[in-house]
Amino acid sequence: MDPKTLVAELGNNARVAARQLAAAPVAVRNQALAAIGAAISDHRTGLLEANQKDLERGRSTGLDPALLDRLELTPARIDDLLLSLEQVASLADPVGAMDDVRTMDSGIRVGKMRVPLGVVGMIYESRPNVTVEAASLCLKSGNAVILRGGSEAIDSNRFLGALIESGLEQAGLDKSAVQVVQVTDRAVVGALIAAPEAVDVIIPRGGKGLIERVAADARVPVIKHLDVFATSTSMTAPTPRWPAIALNAKTQRYGTCNTMETLLVSQGMQSLLPGLVDALQQRGVELRGCPRSRKIAPAIAIDATEEDWGTEYLAPILSIRVVDDLEDAMEHIARYGSGHTESIVTEHHGRAMRFLREVDSSSVMVNASTRFADGFEYGLGAEIGISTDKFHARGPVGLEGLTSQKYVVFGEGHVRS
């Protein structure tokens, strides 16, 4: 089947399922989540075998070891999947929730009702976990979803797709509520992101290349996150909190998108810099600094280049810059930041509030490690992605980001005069 015809068919199926799903009581949606969990639990061996095929093919075609690691399903990872299904089932139902109902001068009552977006198109790489996580969040929020995973995970994804289908059918839901694209033809991605009649929103997850390509060619709205992190520190007097927060932000994990990549140091903080540099180096972090920072802490052995300020290392590397004041720090962030997360360490309330208000990032923090920028830590229960856009959803996207609000009006025969 040619890609456009396939996408049209997937879209038609999804539209029908989406209407049924939006009207389904939360008990039925939760029942589907439980049935999917039971199906996965009952077919662990089969799932691991399917995954093994992907891994063998990956090894024989020389897939990058990091990608192989993300591709692998282990008994522990399957346990995590089952747990996440339970957690999503336990979240409050967002669909149909009513807000802000007020009586207007005309006498009508106006409010907002939360409703599903419709059909979500998910484009991702490697991790078969995403198949289940995305399916569960979409089901809970009343959305149908079309899942297009990477070709390297096709056997795992097909197997999971069949289990999800059986779970949906057990709960009496249309099996097209979750459709795993069965072919690996890349042209399907191009057709999917250009089909507003088939999908209402595209969520790409994976490498920068994938996300940029999807964003550039999409004809439907995209929830995307791109790039790098910065942590900014500015304070009048040294505070003992600072080094511990900075250490955690950089070294707690290196490969995550909420890891600190740049450290801005105010003049008032200089006395604490050498100690922090020492601690970072003990953990094997390579430091690249501006001239002023290297003067204060000569242990910083490498000059930071212009490129360093805009780089997401995803590695034990940190760029360090001394700034004059809060203004200078915010200027740096506006120029080089990715709009993902920035944190300030300060005891000064006014400065903290200015930073919170004026820094234009999806998460802005005071006296906390950037590693907290995460759907679970924010109480969303789970996240389907992190948005660095300002439109629709910003930051970790959970059930609320997968829904919209429509206006509802209650009259008693009211007419407009």
Added chain:
Amino acid sequence: MDPKTLVAELGNNARVAARQLAAAPVAVRNQALAAIGAAISDHRTGLLEANQKDLERGRSTGLDPALLDRLELTPARIDDLLLSLEQVASLADPVGAMDDVRTMDSGIRVGKMRVPLGVVGMIYESRPNVTVEAASLCLKSGNAVILRGGSEAIDSNRFLGALIESGLEQAGLDKSAVQVVQVTDRAVVGALIAAPEAVDVIIPRGGKGLIERVAADARVPVIKHLDVFATSTSMTAPTPRWPAIALNAKTQRYGTCNTMETLLVSQGMQSLLPGLVDALQQRGVELRGCPRSRKIAPAIAIDATEEDWGTEYLAPILSIRVVDDLEDAMEHIARYGSGHTESIVTEHHGRAMRFLREVDSSSVMVNASTRFADGFEYGLGAEIGISTDKFHARGPVGLEGLTSQKYVVFGEGHVRS
């Protein structure tokens, strides 16, 4: 200057102004609104003269009389503009408002702060009022705006642009916070909607052709509304409310997007149809009906075609269809509706709630005229457009639709473990 260079320059100016505006206290933004109002009030004669030039050029080039009417500024319309500036100034400040602040298990406090979108690109036709309305809503919500009105209104828009500039300067704000595109080259529209670095969102207002073109070619998010209206009625027993609501929805104004274009009649309501048909015809409304409706009310002289169910007449024409039940009505709406506004007249609570929940439109009403679907009637103070999309904003878009929410995190030295 070539269009791309011009848009890049407008974008750079707007970005600088947007940062200043987002940080400006609401008192300063309100002061700018007052100063713009004063400038317009002081230069009424000049404004009417500039508008006269547009009107004369329009008449000599044979501009459609309806467009000429929309193009015209009268002393009364200027009074309305001044009033709307005052109303926008009196609205609550959306910028910086914090929501949902909760303490998480880790001890951090997480909330959401409302922030401007950044730079709005407004593309519109004819009505110079939009220049002032859009500028005022964007200023109030902390957004910079690039205004690209129609070439037919260029003299009025240039004049208003200069008055707005002087108002901004009097309040100490960057005059690039509101930029009126000074050239009429159509290629500027193409460049603007393809420049995510210059604008964060595009809002087109005007004819269907303009909006469809913008939506198809845009590289940035678009808040748009397209097409037609339906009112659905379904009830077990006839209710005297129904004819009055239907009459109001169709005949209170013919040219607005919240005017009823299709009337669905449940079987239980048939006895009231002939009376309603009579009342509509007395007001000169042409009726086009399905076979069943024509049998019940033979005064319906014209057969409705398939095309009628999806047509926005913007005229004294109404299509009428008899439906079997609520299911049938919702099926019709899902198939032919535009997703703008649907209203049901019923005394049955369960049916009303099903309709509210399952009909997928930006406004869904019970026992009220569709003519209420409007930013003022919903208490938004003013609207910059009506969105029929599900992404970001749905229905009338006011200050909230021009903003987004970012996550804010308060720690006291918290690190992630």
